Amino acid sequence: MKKNKNIILIKKPENKLTPNCFSLVEEKLNLPRAGELLIKVKLLSIDAANRAWIQGATYRSAVSAGTVMPAYGIGEVISSNSNRFAEGDLVIGELNWAEYATKPDKFLTKVNKTTDLIDLLTYAGIAGLTAYHGLMDISKIRENDTILISTAAGSVGMFACQIAKLTGCKVLGLSGSADKCEWVESKLGIDKCLNYKDPTLTKNLKEVCPNGFDVYFDNVGGSLLEKILYLMKMKGRVTCCGAISQYDVGSLTPPRNIPGIIITRRLKLEGFIVTDFYNKKNKALKILSNWHRSGALKVFIDKYSGLESAPEALINLLSGKNSGKTIVEL
Amino acid sequence: MKKNKNIILIKKPENKLTPNCFSLVEEKLNLPRAGELLIKVKLLSIDAANRAWIQGATYRSAVSAGTVMPAYGIGEVISSNSNRFAEGDLVIGELNWAEYATKPDKFLTKVNKTTDLIDLLTYAGIAGLTAYHGLMDISKIRENDTILISTAAGSVGMFACQIAKLTGCKVLGLSGSADKCEWVESKLGIDKCLNYKDPTLTKNLKEVCPNGFDVYFDNVGGSLLEKILYLMKMKGRVTCCGAISQYDVGSLTPPRNIPGIIITRRLKLEGFIVTDFYNKKNKALKILSNWHRSGALKVFIDKYSGLESAPEALINLLSGKNSGKTIVEL
Numbered sequence: 001m002k003k004n005k006n007i008i009l010i011k012k013p014e015n016k017l018t019p020n021c022f023s024l025v026e027e028k029l030n031l032p033r034a035g036e037l038l039i040k041v042k043l044l045s046i047d048a049a050n051r052a053w054i055q056g057a058t059y060r061s062a063v064s065a066g067t068v069m070p071a072y073g074i075g076e077v078i079s080s081n082s083n084r085f086a087e088g089d090l091v092i093g094e095l096n097w098a099e100y101a102t103k104p105d106k107f108l109t110k111v112n113k114t115t116d117l118i119d120l121l122t123y124a125g126i127a128g129l130t131a132y133h134g135l136m137d138i139s140k141i142r143e144n145d146t147i148l149i150s151t152a153a154g155s156v157g158m159f160a161c162q163i164a165k166l167t168g169c170k171v172l173g174l175s176g177s178a179d180k181c182e183w184v185e186s187k188l189g190i191d192k193c194l195n196y197k198d199p200t201l202t203k204n205l206k207e208v209c210p211n212g213f214d215v216y217f218d219n220v221g222g223s224l225l226e227k228i229l230y231l232m233k234m235k236g237r238v239t240c241c242g243a244i245s246q247y248d249v250g251s252l253t254p255p256r257n258i259p260g261i262i263i264t265r266r267l268k269l270e271g272f273i274v275t276d277f278y279n280k281k282n283k284a285l286k287i288l289s290n291w292h293r294s295g296a297l298k299v300f301i302d303k304y305s306g307l308e309s310a311p312e313a314l315i316n317l318l319s320g321k322n323s324g325k326t327i328v329e330l
Numbered sequence: 331m332k333k334n335k336n337i338i339l340i341k342k343p344e345n346k347l348t349p350n351c352f353s354l355v356e357e358k359l360n361l362p363r364a365g366e367l368l369i370k371v372k373l374l375s376i377d378a379a380n381r382a383w384i385q386g387a388t389y390r391s392a393v394s395a396g397t398v399m400p401a402y403g404i405g406e407v408i409s410s411n412s413n414r415f416a417e418g419d420l421v422i423g424e425l426n427w428a429e430y431a432t433k434p435d436k437f438l439t440k441v442n443k444t445t446d447l448i449d450l451l452t453y454a455g456i457a458g459l460t461a462y463h464g465l466m467d468i469s470k471i472r473e474n475d476t477i478l479i480s481t482a483a484g485s486v487g488m489f490a491c492q493i494a495k496l497t498g499c500k501v502l503g504l505s506g507s508a509d510k511c512e513w514v515e516s517k518l519g520i521d522k523c524l525n526y527k528d529p530t531l532t533k534n535l536k537e538v539c540p541n542g543f544d545v546y547f548d549n550v551g552g553s554l555l556e557k558i559l560y561l562m563k564m565k566g567r568v569t570c571c572g573a574i575s576q577y578d579v580g581s582l583t584p585p586r587n588i589p590g591i592i593i594t595r596r597l598k599l600e601g602f603i604v605t606d607f608y609n610k611k612n613k614a615l616k617i618l619s620n621w622h623r624s625g626a627l628k629v630f631i632d633k634y635s636g637l638e639s640a641p642e643a644l645i646n647l648l649s650g651k652n653s654g655k656t657i658v659e660l
Binding site for chain 2: 057058059218221225240241242243246252254255256257258259260261262263264265266267268269270271272273276
């Protein structure tokens with residue numbers, strides 16, 4: 001009987017995620033039951049959200065210790081016990097950190113074989129749509145808004161930076177090192193990227209934007225969010241997209257100025273996830289594709305090779321080592 | 331030369347406000363300079379916000395130690411050095427905890443002598459308008475919304491409760507004792523009032539509203555806000571009106587689930603203060619007056635007599651001893 005390599009979350013970390021939280025095991029291949037597919041995994045999307053899933057229930061249930069690590073990805077149907085998919089089909093959806101994943105058909109979507117698979121994990125997938133809907137439908141950005149985007153070099157951040165520029169905003173980014181800030185400015189063409197670790201961050205931001213920000217597109221949460229709230233304009237809009245600072249830690253550091261600053265500065269904080277805008281997806285994809293085709297919306301990826309590299313890829317992402325969308329190719 | 335009794339904030343409290351933070355002193359009466367009025371104070375509004383002003387800068391600058399305690403109130407012009415007001419006029423605006431206040435004319439408004447002065451400090455003043463605009467323009471309440479209102483027995487809360495009922499909402503209130511909850515239910519006619527100090531609060535709220543809340547009208551902040559965020563419906567709206575739990579303490583207790591819960595539950599938190607809706611004030615006053623005239627919107631006051639009672643009135647309000655709007659009559 002055929003074997004399957006799986007990466008199991010063997011224990012939940014108390015603080016930072018470490019390689020020894022995972023173990024590569026060989027198990028027997030589970031054949032698809034009624035309504036299920038056996039999928040050969042080709043590409044895995046590595047996302048900060050994966051760490052949040054380990055921490056606890058989010059918009060999906062928590063990942064339990066002792067189970068295979070789930071991840072969004074693309075694979076090929078090897079064996080189908082579903083009338084919706086045939087052998088040889090490409091599918092996208094929640095797969096596993098594994099060579100093969102056996103999954104119910106209902107959460108998977110068929111991929112057109114002529115599509116560039118990287119596109120589906122970047123601008124035409126969760127990252128691009130999250131940035132687009134977050135800016136257009138939650139932040140409701142307008143030309144000449146001054147917008148600050150955290151994790152500017154990340155998978156969502158890099159698209160948010162470019163989309164905000166394409167919309168005519170003044171765009172500032174935050175990233176975690178001088179090198180990454182330089183990368184963001186040169187590759188994404190925003191007005192300025194600043195190192196959020198700099199102890200003079202508040203002063204530096206005030207120098208570039210003395211009147212503060214209309215919009216903060218927040219992927220970080222925590223004490224950085226606390227700092228930025230003081231820099232918002234009156235009636236500023238904070239788009240709550242993620243909280244990477246809070247996923248990989250033992251104890252939380254909530255912004256201490258909430259709700260006080262929300263009142264005195266009349267702020268609006270609003271959260272979303274990408275699937276909330278399913279009914280606007282096609283329109284968004286058309287716009288994103290046009291921008292990409294014209295060269296205005298660029299894609300940068302940070303690619304790892306081989307299933308074994310998945311833990312390292314996630315750990316590096318959580319410590320801010322990536323520039324662009326992190327992907328594991330099997 | 332005539333003397334004036336003032337209550338001075340002699341020191342800022344490290345934790346709870348205490349009577350010995352204040353001192354009643356007699357000083358010489360300041361005569362009005364150009365553009366100023368000398369006002370005999372008649373009624374003082376005692377508000378949780380007064381405590382926030384002591385703590386630090388809010389929507390107004392902080393009250394410094396060694397200065398007279400400011401407060402919203404109504405008084406009579408004794409001497410005018412302004413062409414906008416004459417002796418004998420009644421004025422409303424920021425006065426002082428004092429027998430007489432000398433103030434620039436620009437922040438004061440003339441009061442029609444036929445108006446009931448208590449009305450101007452209750453439903454037709456800051457409390458009523460704050461509740462109205464908070465519900466109508468920020469929470470945007472609709473018929474059949476399920477709404478939770480904290481400090482339900484307080485000056486803003488009591489109007490918020492009644493306005494939400496008049497709009498056709500299912501209304502739950504929170505208050506700090508069984509007696510006050512009973513007072514809220516019987517006087518304000520809401521569906522249920524629960525004691526927020528009850529250790530089984532979450533369970534109790536779930537029993538009454540198993541599907542959660544569309545709107546939370548929050549006057550409290552802190553760990554109560556943290557609890558309620560978990561009880562909001564998907565896309566719930568949190569109207570940030572005040573944070574009384576955070577004004578009278580040495581260290582803050584911010585909600586630890588922000589921004590995580592905002593994202594996973596797609597919440598919107600929005601802050602405001604009453605003056606943001608100055609252009610909608612007249613329409614609001616007309617509606618509030620009609621409700622009041624018809625008997626549908628009731629006014630309850632918690633009245634203290636004499637300037638000397640102002641510190642006690644504020645301290646009692648901060649510890650939740652009031653039911654209704656706290657006023658000091660001089």
